[in-house]
Amino acid sequence: MAISQRYLTLRESFRAALPQVQAVSFDVFDTLFVRTLHEPEALFDVLGARLGVADFRQQRSAAQAKGFQRMHRDGRGEINLADIYDHLPKALAKAATAGELEQMLELDMLRVNPEVAELFHEARAQGKQIAWTSDMYLPESFFHTLADQHNLPPEHFLISSACGCTKRDDGALFGVLGERLGLAPEDILHVGDNPLGDVQRARERGLQALHYQPPSFVAASAALTPASAIGLGLARYGSYQLATDPWWQLGWQFGGPVMLAFLDWIQQRATQDGVERILFVARDGFLLHELHQQAANSQIESVYLRGSRVSFSLAALNENNFTTHVPFLLSGAEGITLADLFVRIGIELPDERVLHDLGLHDHVHIGPENQSHIERFLCSMRPSILRVAREARRGLHQHLLELNLQEGMRVAFVDVGWSGTTQKAFMDALHEMLPLDVAGYYLGLSAPAHELERTKGLRMRVFAEETGVSPRLSLELYRNRAVAELFFSAPHPTTIGYRTGPHGQTVFVEDTERGVNYSIARVIESINTGIREYVLAANSMRPNYNISNPAMAMNNLLQLTVEPTDEQIELVGKLYNWDAWASTASYRIYFASNSVDYTGKQKPDLWPAGWNKVQSMELKGNH
Structure with a gap:
């Protein structure tokens, strides 16, 4: 505290x-x-x-x-x-x-x-x-x-x-x-x-x-309805809580309002669409599913679908499409080691002597200069990769059966965002396995839904679009999405594959963040606790007041993601290697920090608004 x-x-x-x-x-x-x-x-x-x-x-x-x-x-x-x-x-x-x-x-x-x-x-x-x-x-x-x-x-x-x-x-x-x-x-x-x-x-x-000087609270300037005035006031109340840490306050002030409004929209939209089952996809959907189960207005059954773009893509991989999937296996791999790459795919590296003969070693860093070489190496590992893919396919099928999903069922595929790639991978994996009528439900997208629907052949519903967020701000939300994703995480690692256990049950293959010496799980739990307690407090007022307001919730979130204060930069910017898929023990990828205590890899596109603020703060400090 x-x-x-x-x-x-x-x-x-x-x-x-x-x-x-x-x-x-x-x-x-x-x-x-x-x-x-x-x-x-x-x-x-x-x-x-x-x-x-x-x-x-x-x-x-x-x-x-x-x-x-x-x-x-x-x-x-x-x-x-x-x-x-x-x-x-x-x-x-x-x-x-x-x-x-x-x-x-x-x-x-x-x-x-x-x-x-x-x-x-x-x-x-x-x-x-x-x-x-x-x-x-x-x-x-x-x-x-x-x-x-x-x-x-x-x-x-x-x-x-x-x-x-x-x-x-x-x-x-x-x-x-x-x-x-x-x-x-x-x-x-x-x-x-x-x-x-x-x-x-x-x-x-x-x-x-x-x-007595109250704690500071910065809110986006916007006309407030009675409902949004209450919701924003309740969000501000979190800043007064002594027995909490800054991550709890972040969850209460920003995650709580957007989680409540997003859940209400999911329920309303699913009812309009005649959805039979809501699939809250890991890890983004962990807390959404928990809160949906507790909500008084949750009339549609929901399940927590363990999976990710990685696990679904592996399950979709086969002899016929192997070559076209190799670029996916290398996506986001620049700068990580060969050992990191094979950990996140879920297969073992060959013996060091074999690697040496191929001009490789386990700690070689992947980059433009050797990417084609690594691609050829992955192609040579085709049998091992296809074996993992078959296991993933069987495990995913078993998982879907355990969730009591049935052929032809109309489902909402709930994901925080941003380009529909996870939904596309899921539907590719379902082909000839368990056909479902799938519509993606998103907080935000990288482009207008109709464009992505046309290019990817998906059905997509977008909370930000349907609740009045302008195209410009939707794009800003996408560009600074890493911060928004802090409020949609889970206490368990990313699921990167599936196996069948000794008793026929599904076993989830997990990938953890590499090169981290702080507890990401503790940060997630503190944020999630703040969100839970905000939603509980808001729901206690709902019998008498309409407190959920999408515009307020999104404006509030955009203030943090796009126009952060110095204090918010200092808190969030020090997080690093948050994304397991792109993490490596070789260096740290910070949200927005020019840390001097460790060699970090600057990645300004992770949180552009944060990096811009860091640079402006440094310029002021030099004058």
Whole structure:
């Protein structure tokens, strides 16, 4: 678990101040509690959607301005909820039950901020009096309900609407706080997020004050619907979680929203297409399958299909097409060793003396200068390769039978992307084995679906296209796909072949990443846990709120993949040799890092946006 320096500094300051005071006051909104909304005013959009009033936010803002005017005429120091709802059209105010519906929605959207809750509990453990001090038009009864719901009761509630004065104007609410506590100002510590109302005004009144600065959260700029405002707000909430690591937060903030929206689309599209079985293909489909099985709306049976482009291509390989498959066996092999190549094909290298006679050795690196030689060598290994292919074909057939797939069944072949090559290899392998009616379901593709359908003879459905992602951004997603794929992985290695076990069961031949000295499985599990917990939290809100929003989910993902922050570059860029097929122990292929601790092979096309950012950061550092 890595706690940010931002929060560590706050906690150290809090602990240093705590022995000097007898009471601690906490601001409520955006400090002790945060909303699962992208911005506070989005609550009015959610309320408007509930009421069927599209411009409710605008009407309520106008009513609040009139409420302030009445407050000033009456000589009062703060507005209250009645001031606002009295200035709404009567029918609208009645429909909103004079503010009761707004309070209910606020309670639904508010979550405890774990960072500040830790300080709350430390103060309580040390016997300090605790107060909630808030500039807010909501009634004090609302705050009592909030405290009871989350088991964080203070001894005192100082709410501006009840006290008739505020923190923000002249700090008068802090004067009431001192009187309520019976303490001198210097014996009170106040914690809050607003530099003026929570820090400057508190210090002007003689209190000690700490400025709480929330974690940064960068979101793509786009118009938000009520559903997307909630979904993005829930994504932001992950950044507040103390007991998590950065990979968990990445899974929660980016993987969770896109996984939820993608799953909803798969279910809807499969229903429209009359699909009988959904095939979630390894490894991309591991978590998709798990979450689909748990989903309340999963009406179509699904299975987890162990396989990959490699295993399906091997199963499709035979005497008649061997020569045309040799280029596939060498795809992505530039720079890896001959030994690496044979490991990923799943066959043993000949004796060193044989290799020597052929002018080869197991650690020779494959490149343009020797590729034709390696191709001829592979052709000479034809019997061994065909034997592995026959085993793969038998094993795949057995696996399909174990999954209870039947001839002619209409299936959705779910893969994250990107060119349909895995779907094509699967269908080639099925030929004369178990014909199925296959449609590919993809997050994104390298080109418009109709172009790939025409050139590859496939049926393809694309989430990005059908949910409004522009062709330009779809291409950017494809170019930076390595980062998107982080959210679609599994705790098991890549399946590169099949064998039949001693009892007739399918045995999966697996390929692991080479040249790695960190735990890829641990990174995957942490990301997947973040995704799972986001989906669980989102589903808990779904009975009352439409939280899944494809546009928000894709814009959120594109921010990470195409416009990453420096912190995201530092985290993701240090990953290397993530793809087993292209990995080798000879060097490291980083996502986006000019690491000096090891000789790495720069591959800017792995994450172009990341590499561009790394280069710009280096240029800034040199000036």
